[in-house]
Amino acid sequence: MILITDLCYKKGSLSYYEYVNPVCEIIEDSGFEYDVIHYSELSGEIPEKYSSVIFCGTALKDNLFIEDLSLMQAVRRYNKPVIGICAGMQVVASAYGGDVRDFKKIGMSRIRFSPGDPIFSDIPDFITRSGAVAEDNSDMTGNSGSPVYEFEGYEVHSRIPDMPEDFIPLAESEVFQGACGPFGSAISPVSSGSERYPELIRHRDKPVYGILFHPEVRNVWLIRNFARLSEGGEF
Amino acid sequence: MKLGVLFSGGKDSVYACHMALLKEEVSCLITLRSSNKESYMFHTPNIDLTMMQAEAAEIPLLRYETAGEKEKELTDLKAAVSLAKDNFGIEGIVTGAVMSVYQASRVQKICDELELFCFNPLWYVNQEKYMNSVIEDGFEVIIAGVYSCPFDEKWPGRVIDRKTLAELKKIRDKYHITLTGEGGEYESFVCDAPFFKRKIVIDESSCSYRNYNGTLSITSAHLEDK
Numbered sequence: 001m002i003l004i005t006d007l008c009y010k011k012g013s014l015s016y017y018e019y020v021n022p023v024c025e026i027i028e029d030s031g032f033e034y035d036v037i038h039y040s041e042l043s044g045e046i047p048e049k050y051s052s053v054i055f056c057g058t059a060l061k062d063n064l065f066i067e068d069l070s071l072m073q074a075v076r077r078y079n080k081p082v083i084g085i086c087a088g089m090q091v092v093a094s095a096y097g098g099d100v101r102d103f104k105k106i107g108m109s110r111i112r113f114s115p116g117d118p119i120f121s122d123i124p125d126f127i128t129r130s131g132a133v134a135e136d137n138s139d140m141t142g143n144s145g146s147p148v149y150e151f152e153g154y155e156v157h158s159r160i161p162d163m164p165e166d167f168i169p170l171a172e173s174e175v176f177q178g179a180c181g182p183f184g185s186a187i188s189p190v191s192s193g194s195e196r197y198p199e200l201i202r203h204r205d206k207p208v209y210g211i212l213f214h215p216e217v218r219n220v221w222l223i224r225n226f227a228r229l230s231e232g233g234e235f
Numbered sequence: 236m237k238l239g240v241l242f243s244g245g246k247d248s249v250y251a252c253h254m255a256l257l258k259e260e261v262s263c264l265i266t267l268r269s270s271n272k273e274s275y276m277f278h279t280p281n282i283d284l285t286m287m288q289a290e291a292a293e294i295p296l297l298r299y300e301t302a303g304e305k306e307k308e309l310t311d312l313k314a315a316v317s318l319a320k321d322n323f324g325i326e327g328i329v330t331g332a333v334m335s336v337y338q339a340s341r342v343q344k345i346c347d348e349l350e351l352f353c354f355n356p357l358w359y360v361n362q363e364k365y366m367n368s369v370i371e372d373g374f375e376v377i378i379a380g381v382y383s384c385p386f387d388e389k390w391p392g393r394v395i396d397r398k399t400l401a402e403l404k405k406i407r408d409k410y411h412i413t414l415t416g417e418g419g420e421y422e423s424f425v426c427d428a429p430f431f432k433r434k435i436v437i438d439e440s441s442c443s444y445r446n447y448n449g450t451l452s453i454t455s456a457h458l459e460d461k
Contacts, residue, residue, distance in 0.1 A: 012258070013258065014254065014255060014258040014259055014329070014354045014356055015354060017254065017355075017356040017357070017358065017360070018354065018355045018356060018358040021359075021360070022358065022359035022360075025359070025361050059352055059353060059354070060343060060346070060347055060352075060353060061346075061347075061350070061351075061352050061353075062352070104347070106340050106343045106344050106347065107336070107340045107344075108336060108340075154336055154340075156340070156343055158347070216359060217336065217359060218336075
């Protein structure tokens with residue numbers, strides 16, 4: 001059974017329907033059982049009966065969850081598959097020592113990945129190959145020569161975690177320097193000189209993932225893959 | 236938390252308001268009245284009747300005029316939301332967005348700039364469950380306009396009940412429309428909702444229809460005790 005964790009500002013909040021319910025629908029449609037628990041009820045421990053945990057997103061202004069240190073400790077101690085979406089990615093990264101910084105993005109982003117990780121095991125037809133191949137480097141799982149795929153992902157966040165030491169990026173987007181939002185608000189880069197930022201990260205040795213964009217919007221395949229792998233598959 | 240609801244008078248914004256009232260306080264409804272029938276964000280048939288719906292719900296309505304020009308209408312929306320923040324002290328906005336990233340992301344940006352929460356309680360809802368809830372929860376909704384094949388001239392004015400929903404499902408399966416009309420296949424108007432103190436009764440209406448495009452214009456209506 002999968003545990004879906006609600007990170008919103010209070011149990012049973014109005015945000016539940018937007019950030020938690022769509023993930024529940026995907027898990028249910030995939031044929032898996034799940035429970036939903038608000039993070040305040042975890043009491044510093046993720047119950048062993050669950051096969052994996054999904055941490056859902058929160059509203060743009062809702063950052064209360066990050067103050068709960070026992071939540072981070074619980075994630076660090078947990079040895080089963082974890083995936084954190086948006087705010088959940090902040091939880092995962094913070095648990096493993098990553099700082100959180102301001103970085104705003106609202107809207108669709110072009111995301112690139114090389115399918116070396118099991119989370120990409122079932123790529124739907126609408127996702128296209130970019131024509132490029134992965135370069136020989138230490139990120140994107142270092143799979144030199146692999147095809148690069150592209151898709152659109154929906155981002156709504158005001159902050160982004162730095163990638164912890166033990167994590168690698170599996171997918172990324174580009175920051176367009178000097179780009180502006182519709183009201184002239186500048187899009188700030190992750191760090192000075194950086195042109196790319198991670199959209200999907202994974203621990204080097206454990207099936208612990210963070211996703212910056214919202215896969216429940218137009219990219220349910222990623223959540224389905226994670227659910228299937230954690231319920232009997234192999235990461 | 237005091238909230239303002241972006242309110243078009245159709246089922247999605249009215250149902251979102253219903254959900255918001257179950258969790259938080261709704262201080263005002265906000266209607267953008269667009270003079271552009273092709274507006275991406277705001278056009279709805281019978282938009283002037285949101286005043287009667289607000290009266291039925293006994294919730295203040297803030298009405299704001301917009302020319303409905305792409306992007307400029309977003310400046311107007313921001314001005315309207317800003318006014319609601321000043322006048323009603325709202326801390327967040329509620330929308331009836333179901334799947335439109337175009338609409339949702341633009342409202343998110345406006346809320347962010349005005350330091351307001353943004354709530355989309357129908358976001359990626361299971362459309363069949365949602366439509367069943369609309370009926371089961373006691374909403375009285377009519378089809379106020381149809382804008383795609385195969386809807387004929389008999390559709391404008393129909394009440395969304397079990398029979399209508401069953402037909403919509405058949406049309407969805409055959410023509411791949413969305414059950415909720417999210418793709419602009421049809422528009423709706425709410426005559427009654429659980430939080431309305433009184434209900435709207437339509438006295439007179441007219442319908443224009445041509446080539447799968449038909450709009451019901453409500454020309455006279457009154458409030459009645461429930």
